[in-house]
Amino acid sequence: MAKKPSNKDIIKAMKKFNGVKYQIANDLKCSRTSLDKWINEDEELLEAFTDIDNKAGDDLEAKAFDIAMEGSEGMLKFMLSRKYKNRGYTETVETKDVSEKPREIIVSDSDAMIELEKLRNRS
Numbered sequence: 001m002a003k004k005p006s007n008k009d010i011i012k013a014m015k016k017f018n019g020v021k022y023q024i025a026n027d028l029k030c031s032r033t034s035l036d037k038w039i040n041e042d043e044e045l046l047e048a049f050t051d052i053d054n055k056a057g058d059d060l061e062a063k064a065f066d067i068a069m070e071g072s073e074g075m076l077k078f079m080l081s082r083k084y085k086n087r088g089y090t091e092t093v094e095t096k097d098v099s100e101k102p103r104e105i106i107v108s109d110s111d112a113m114i115e116l117e118k119l120r121n122r123s
Contacts, residue, residue, distance in 0.1 A: 002030035007045055011048045013028055064078070
């Protein structure tokens with residue numbers, strides 16, 4: 001196992017690579033297994049990693065939203081089906097006969113464009 005760098009150096013690498021463990025480990029010249037061990041055994045590192053990873057997820061989600069709002073029908077469908085399931089934007093339909101399994105359906109592009117226009121008109 002590689003010698004553990006200081007928490008300051010580990011956190012600096014976490015920020016530099018947005019929480020991507022392979023890149024962090026490579027930068028610190030250690031294995032990913034060692035990095036995982038250091039993170040899981042140190043509360044400060046675990047908290048820092050969780051915060052950085054959550055921020056990276058928020059940034060990606062914001063970018064995906066921007067792409068959907070720019071007119072990407074595929075991203076719009078994805079965002080609606082994942083983030084707004086509770087509003088009915090799902091890709092499955094439940095049948096009345098409980099012995100049947102839910103069926104997958106594909107939302108037509110025109111449906112996605114209607115929803116995009118509704119979102120655009122709100123802003």
